[in-house]
Amino acid sequence: MSRTPAAEHPHGKRNDMGRTAPPSRLRGEGLTLAYDQRTIAEDLTVAIPDDSFTVIVGPNACGKSTLLRALARMLRPRAGRVLLDGAELHSRPARQVARTLGLLPQSSTAPDGITVADLVARGRYPHQGLLRQWSRLDERAVRASMEATGVAALADRYVDELSGGQRQRVWIAMAIAQQTPLLLLDEPTTYLDIQHQIDVLDLCAQLHEEQGRTLVAVLHDLNHAARYATHLIALRDGRVVAQGPPGEIVTADLVHEVFGLRCQVIPDPETGTPLVVPAARRRAAV
């Protein structure tokens, strides 16, 4: 389903085979993902449903961040291919991809002495050129994204003076200013206090609902994932164990299969979504 002119790129190969419901602009087919000699995943196939808030969960080293990096064009798959709007992601120019697909990496560095407004403005780079450095559209996008993330009041502050939670909001604002219909977030809540974790996830949910973006996040916390995701992908050892809406797939058996954890799954008293309550004082192993 090509909605952007980017899909008409000559390098793009149309793929009409895997077009099953639900529609998916971003998918990985038969991916083998590896760093050096270490193979993380083999023959992995995933599809990100359009307009979903997809969360990838799994134990440490299950390949969830690696998968996200492959979907974001950061890691070239050893075999298989990642398709964006039917065209192979790695054969398209980085800048063109960056107008459709955004990524909030796990760690970024704010240069010394950079202000919030200046940093957020850098998210406009893929839309700019040597002689189109700051259009009115850029200006509006940056203002809107700072307002949406609640950092407009910090616009003139230095990024290094902010708290961890504020800083993460600024990075998210930068990713939003990029105005991509698809946004990938690699562990956006890591290193944050619990109130800032919820804060960031609420913000993500709001972006998903109000701005109609497709979000894909890697999260550590299964309960956060179950509460916020509309589509959950559970990985273990580089394989998809289950995927679907959290309410349908999160069961005690699944949690045991994926994380090796005995637990009860009860309805979240706040939202009714599945809430994982680990079993008390029992061995996790079978």
Next chain:
Amino acid sequence: MSVLRVVRWGRTSLRYRPRALAVGAACALLALALGVLAVGSGEYPLAPADVLRTLAGQGHPADAFIVRDVRLPRVITALAVGAALALAGALFQSLTRNPLGSPDILGFTAGAATGALVVIVLVGGSSLALAGGAVAGGLLTGVLIYALAWRHGLHGYRLVLTGIGVLAILTGVNGYLLTRAQITEAGRAVLWLTGSLDGRGWDSAGPLLVALAALLPPVVASARALHLLELGDDAAAALGVPVERLRLALLAAAVLLASFAAAAAGPVAFVALTAPQLARRMTRAPGPNLLPSACLGAALLVGADLLAQRAFPGHLLPVGVVTGLVGGGYLVWLLATERRAGRI
């Protein structure tokens, strides 16, 4: 904090920092003014007004010879060497995300020196061969450091540490080459190693000017992408910057600039390290500050050369002595104040 402004005509829009623009312009004017002073100074002094008149082609024929054939090439070389070194330093500091990432500390200048020493001591060539040796030495060192430091991309820390290791090796090699030299060759080699502008004619300014003219436009055009590289490789790639390709191209440009500068004037110390740092403090703008650095570097080097010629009447110092003393002092001051400010 530095303010950003924008000018727009139709679909064209340019964004700039008024303060950075003012600093760049002031440094450029200062460099030119010092250049005019330098052309006018010497055993046959000329007033700045006479220098300008001569440069405009309306001066006395005798002045014209002194200005155009004797002093101007030296001053132009000084301006170009300063600008090239500062630009190389700004690129290296930004690419390595390290304020100490400058071609002197990373071993590129030492590599250029090795190339020049090989020519002086083993081959015994003309000054053109010497310049060629310096450029070749700098480039080979660049390739060597890149090959050694590359592992799934180039990381600032690995580049700096590898460069320091290579610098140690090259210092040893350079010392060995000096011990092999005859006394006259050794004298020429040591003068070159200090960095000197004495007797520089158009033949030494030419190649450097060509290199600057070829490299400056693409480097400045890539400044916006370079800003994004400072956010980290992933963030830059996510915004559509071809990270590895850009880094390789800019490293190559920086190595070429440093090598051509060394070929023209020897490994002049510390300009590459200090000019970008000073420029940054003056503009108060984040990022590499490429053009203000280049203008400031030009002003610093032509000023240092003026000082070297005039400080001790009767004794002409090589310009490298002055930049070494001033630059070293500045580095110590920088480290002391940065430590107090809790940064580095």
